[in-house]
Amino acid sequence: MDKKRFWDSFPLGTHLCREPMPPMAELKRDMEIIKSKGFNMVKLQENWLVDEPSEGNVDLSKYHELISRAQELDMGVYVGLTCEQAPSWLYEKHPDCRMVRQDGCQVNYAAQTTLPADGKPGPCYDHPGATEDQLRFIRRLVGELSIHENIVVWNTWQEIGYWAEWFAGECVCYCENTLASYRAWLSGRYGSEIKKLNAHWNANYASFESINPDRSRRVNCVPQRFFFRYFMDNVQVASVLRSRCEAIKEADALSRPVFAHKGSPDFGSGMDWTYARTQDFIGMSSYPAWGSGSGWDDHKRQKRLPRYETLLAEMWDNVAKNADYIRSASAEGKPVWFAEFQGGPVSTDFHIGRIPEAADVRRWMLSAIGSGITALSFWVARAEIMAPEANGFSLLDPEGETTERLEEASAIGRFFQKYPDVFAKNNKPQAEVAILVDEWNTQLMRTMSQAPEAHAYDARGWYKFCWDAGVPCDFVEASQLGEKRAYSYKAIVVPLPLSMSGDLAGKLVECAKAGVCVLLEGACGRLSDTGYATRGQMNAVIRGALGANVKTFRLIREPGDEDRWTPGERTWGEFEDEGKMEGAGALSGCKIRANAFIETYEAEGCEAIFKFNGKTSGIEKKIGSGKIILAGTCLGHNATAYVENDSVETARKLLMHCGVRIKNAGGLLVSRRVGEKLSAYIIVNPHERPLTETIPLPEGGRVVDAYGSAVTQEGGGFEITVGPLDATAVVFET
Secondary structure: OOHHHHHOOOOEEEEOOOOOOOOHHHHHHHHHHHHHOOOOEEEEEOOHHHHOOEOOEOOOHHHHHHHHHHHHOOOEEEEEOOOOOOOHHHHHHOHHHOOEEOOOOEOOOOOOOOOOHHHOOOOOOOOHHHHHHHHHHHHHHHHHHOOOOOEEEEEEEEOOOOOHHHHOOOOEOOOHHHHHHHHHHHHHHOOOOHHHHHHHHOOOOOOHHHOOOOOOOOOOOOHHHHHHHHHHHHHHHHHHHHHHHHHHHHHOOOOOOEEEEEOOOOOOOOHHHHHHOOOOEEEEEEOHHHOOOOOOOOHHHOOOOOHHHHHHHHHHHHHHHHHHHHHHHOOOOOOEEEEEEEOOOOEEOOEEOOOOOHHHHHHHHHHHHHOOOOEEEEEOOEOOOOHHHOOOOOOEOOOOOOOHHHHHHHHHHHHHHHOHHHHOOOOOOOOOEEEEEOHHHHHHHOOOOOHHHHHHHHHHHHHHHHHHOOOOEEEEEHHHOOOHHHHHOOEEEEOOOOEOOHHHHHHHHHHHHOOOEEEEEOOOOOEOOOOOEOOOOOOHHHHHHHOEEEEEEEEEOOHHHOOOOOOOOOOOOOOEOOOEEEEOHHHOOOEEEOOOEEEEEEEOOOEEEEEEOOEEEEEEEEEOOEEEEEEOOOOHHHHOOOOOHHHHHHHHHHHHHOOOOOOOOOOOEEEEEEOOOEEEEEEEEOOOOOEEEEEEOOOOOEEEEEEOOOEEEEOOEEEEEEOOOEEEEEEEEO
């Protein structure tokens, strides 16, 4: 396969198998079946332990054979590395390369098979000897396989992360090599001046060498804790990713792209932005039916999950939201891959999930495309054989040569491949609204109780508000606020900014001056970026810009005295009774429930837009050509918990008050993909009934094709009917 031609198409692939491999004849036959269905790519998962069982004894013959067969079938090959599954000889050669838990114990688990979790957590690659051996193997692997021109992409890390809490019982790594690297990073961050660190941390260390991360079993909100977790997630992991990418590029004479993928976005965290910039691009796994919603959601409180709400959550939460998140994390214009996509029933041990129907596959694939995904690779072709995932995940059943879900994936994939300029490019237009992602705020809150879950849930709810209203939504990371793109949003929503640095606050004020509506939630900078209480209970920069003071801050009960997120009372009178904020000024007549806490303000020169029990709980002020709004509670919870029309409508009016256009709330939801000559609308019906609507086209637009729905073009638009919980795509030219 010609590589350029491959990238000019829509990459539609499937993982062929994992170790241990079935017989070669079976694999080749499955490859032929997949090819006959229009798939143009197959993934091979490499395993270091299997491929180099003793040092220097490398046998890659099976990969040569499979890649050659793919070449004969005119298929591209996507090669994925699993270097966490390290060979036994590595640990014998370097006994001190084992990761160390926070309690000081070595992690002695060393995976012998790809399950569970591809060998995670693996060796510590801060160990120079282990790193040297790893990179040597990568260069040899890539050097030998690179003779095959139909290899189109390399993947350096399958589902980035160590997952040590799951497989080792505690987080990692506290070995001397990693601690030395951590101290060097701190030294660089503070210009080798320990006095600067001491001033920032409110500490008194004699030197950087004397600094150790907090290791107590009780999670403490102290810089010694969350600075180390920030380092592990954003510096140490990024370093491993970068070194693997560089090793591949050194060894591959044909300079094919290199990427890595997450198991799922770390929602609310900025680490995905960090990882995306260590590779040519980034991707993620997507298993929509592995779960459905948060335990705080209304539908999850029922003893039996209701069909409609569950399938809807798979679509908006597990697919669309995650795809928009990873797309936003990607560098502008770079590919965005669903590097693993659910092909069959989720299977974990004896728990087998529902077998996806064609309608499921259609919802999932089109929702992904609507959020900007540029390639899909299904996991897997033929049903898994290993017990932990037996008979699961696959497009094909254990026996047979087709399934309903495979035929639907094939049909949709062929449709995408007809229009690569539309579907194979990162071309979803910038949204009018973005949700802020602040990694430092997230890391700090993860050292607290209640706060991290409330923050992620709140941000997720804001996405749901937008999705329900037909409003495209981006995510913007705090480090991007100084870029031109950030000034182009009509609104930037800042969910639960409990910790906020002066630098970030200043950038938000600059965004407002440039014309953006900055919508802050309460508890805004109650803590500094090093976890210390802020005098005045609000970030000083925001406080100065608004001319506002916090008057009261109290936790608030939930309806019916439920305890989805509310802690138990320690004594009488701690909590405010549940209630709603009532709109004032531009939002007169609106009502929205207060969640988690309620904060009230004294503010001169600000307009009150919300009141709670007669006290001002929401304010706004014009700043330059934009404005800052401060709402004293978590508003996003209202999208998915204790859902009421009043709260939903108020959230929409608040977005409209920020200048955001509500596209089609209550009707069909439309996303755009914009190519050079052709463009597309991906149209979703999130309701339980079929909907028929006329969708306007750009002036002079003409429909050229549609998937799965009849289209009647009239005047400046087209009429289309979309079934309940269904989706379609319409391609047009202008």
